[in-house]
Amino acid sequence: MRNCLVIGKTNVGKTLFVINFAAYLGIKKIRFTLVDSLGRQHFREYTPELARKYLTGGKPHHTRCLQNVTIKFSVGKGQKKLILTDSTGLKDGIHPKEEIRKAMAQTLGALVEADLIMHMVDISQMADLGQENFFTLELIDRQIMDFGRERSSYLLLINKIDLLQSHISREKIKQQFSGIPLFLVSSVTGEGFPEVKSYVWNFV
Amino acid sequence: MDFSKRFKVSKAPEERDKKVDKRMFHGLERGEITVTQALRNIKDYDKSISDINQENSTENIALILQELNQLIGLERVKTLVKEAEAYIEIQRRRQFYNLINEPLVLHMIFTGNPGTGKTTVARILGELFKAMKVIPKGHLVEVERADLVGEYIGHTAQRTREQIKKAIGGILFVDEAYSLARGGQKDFGKEAIDTMVKAMEDYKTEFVLILAGYPREMAHFLSVNPGLKSRFPIHLDFPDYCQEELLEIAELMLKNRQYRMSEEATLLLKGVLYEKDRRKNFSNARFVRNLIEQSIRRQALRLVKKKETTREELMLIAREDIRLEELEEVEEELTFEKLFGDW
Numbered sequence: 001m002r003n004c005l006v007i008g009k010t011n012v013g014k015t016l017f018v019i020n021f022a023a024y025l026g027i028k029k030i031r032f033t034l035v036d037s038l039g040r041q042h043f044r045e046y047t048p049e050l051a052r053k054y055l056t057g058g059k060p061h062h063t064r065c066l067q068n069v070t071i072k073f074s075v076g077k078g079q080k081k082l083i084l085t086d087s088t089g090l091k092d093g094i095h096p097k098e099e100i101r102k103a104m105a106q107t108l109g110a111l112v113e114a115d116l117i118m119h120m121v122d123i124s125q126m127a128d129l130g131q132e133n134f135f136t137l138e139l140i141d142r143q144i145m146d147f148g149r150e151r152s153s154y155l156l157l158i159n160k161i162d163l164l165q166s167h168i169s170r171e172k173i174k175q176q177f178s179g180i181p182l183f184l185v186s187s188v189t190g191e192g193f194p195e196v197k198s199y200v201w202n203f204v
Numbered sequence: 205m206d207f208s209k210r211f212k213v214s215k216a217p218e219e220r221d222k223k224v225d226k227r228m229f230h231g232l233e234r235g236e237i238t239v240t241q242a243l244r245n246i247k248d249y250d251k252s253i254s255d256i257n258q259e260n261s262t263e264n265i266a267l268i269l270q271e272l273n274q275l276i277g278l279e280r281v282k283t284l285v286k287e288a289e290a291y292i293e294i295q296r297r298r299q300f301y302n303l304i305n306e307p308l309v310l311h312m313i314f315t316g317n318p319g320t321g322k323t324t325v326a327r328i329l330g331e332l333f334k335a336m337k338v339i340p341k342g343h344l345v346e347v348e349r350a351d352l353v354g355e356y357i358g359h360t361a362q363r364t365r366e367q368i369k370k371a372i373g374g375i376l377f378v379d380e381a382y383s384l385a386r387g388g389q390k391d392f393g394k395e396a397i398d399t400m401v402k403a404m405e406d407y408k409t410e411f412v413l414i415l416a417g418y419p420r421e422m423a424h425f426l427s428v429n430p431g432l433k434s435r436f437p438i439h440l441d442f443p444d445y446c447q448e449e450l451l452e453i454a455e456l457m458l459k460n461r462q463y464r465m466s467e468e469a470t471l472l473l474k475g476v477l478y479e480k481d482r483r484k485n486f487s488n489a490r491f492v493r494n495l496i497e498q499s500i501r502r503q504a505l506r507l508v509k510k511k512e513t514t515r516e517e518l519m520l521i522a523r524e525d526i527r528l529e530e531l532e533e534v535e536e537e538l539t540f541e542k543l544f545g546d547w
Contacts, residue, residue, distance in 0.1 A: 037233075090239045091239065092238055092239055092240050093238050093239075094235045094236075094237075094238055095235070096235075098233070098235070101232055101233050101234075101235055102233045104232060104239055105229035105230075105232040105233045105242070106229075108229055108232070108239070108242055108243065108246065109229060111246075112246060139240055140239060140240050140243070143240060143243040143244070143247075144243070146247070147243060147246065147247060150247075150250075151250070
């Protein structure tokens, strides 16, 4: 059983990725285990459509606790389990709401314990055309990256690739982050999911 | 969200072994620090843990180095160890910055006369490399020709490989390695050498191979196998001890056993250890150790007859305790042979 954490800033599409990835893997009813900041577990079952409707949205901090999805798959004759954890988005600065602060602390706790860190960033917010290096990472993303690469298996998911303007080549993105395992995905269209799947399968 | 009303509430999840104290995040929960600060704290915490581990190992290293420094003479070995230590540390620091770090190849050749400390140094190096995390186990597997060479064709490779397997994670110490090249082309010793050379390349970083032997024989051995010398980056020569060094060794040995020599005994020993008077197969420190152990036994024999002994007497090795039986034995043997010849 491996614990796989999806982490990133707010509104980069973590929850939608988890839902659509689970749907891509053929799960009809997604069973979420919500773990609140006191460690209590609550179960909720959604179809992918309903999950998209209730769990995602355009506002930041829609997810306010850890949401685990257990994915079972067969390897040879046996069965293996993968826990995909969706987390509260991180945002720099001190958030006024205590609930969100607690949720962010919980995310960091999960970050420390995760076996595989899937770090999600939003390409549409990174593109900075004025500079030589097109894509800049914010401090918090850089910190997560450093931490993840030092600590355990780390994977960079560059999300919202469908919003990328056509004149920016994908090769250029890959070049800039060479040496880091990286996948260009789109939570909405499902682009890049097969590659992520094969990587995660190998990891488990 | 109020979970308890809307959802079924279950028990808390099983406590996993937590690597980081949850209290670290309290500042974040209370709104005292930002997320980036919290992340920095985690990193610092990680670092402090690894620092603690490192401190333990540096303490170990210090202890082992102390043991090494206690050995008298062997300046060349001590500088080499310092070099290796610095190199390993720098490699570790380079690793931190994701710079290319080359695996350390530490295969060695030790040459030196009997009793110059080859085995002792190998044993200490094993522990030292273990503390430095160069090799995981640091044990010493001591082998000689008889352990490596087999009885029939193909047996040698098998036996050699077995010994190498035993030494993985530690040090394989081949004593009197030159004997593997003895016996010409048909000898199985050559097969053992070939197998070892292969293993050295295959398990480059997993074990340390040390070939040891007497200088003259080793020089011949290395000239016979031209590829061999270049495969050993470290070549250590153990010179013969000089008179003062041997005397120091003797005094240290006695001190460790809580004895001391009288002045006359020291003078006598000094005379015995004089370089020019040494015999061909003089065994340096081993000779001194045997002599010391023998004289301790002699002292016991001398004192046991007395009814009362003082503390001083129990500690003192007198001149008459030191008897050069070993030397006399050789001479006796010679005279015996002479006698035999006469017969």
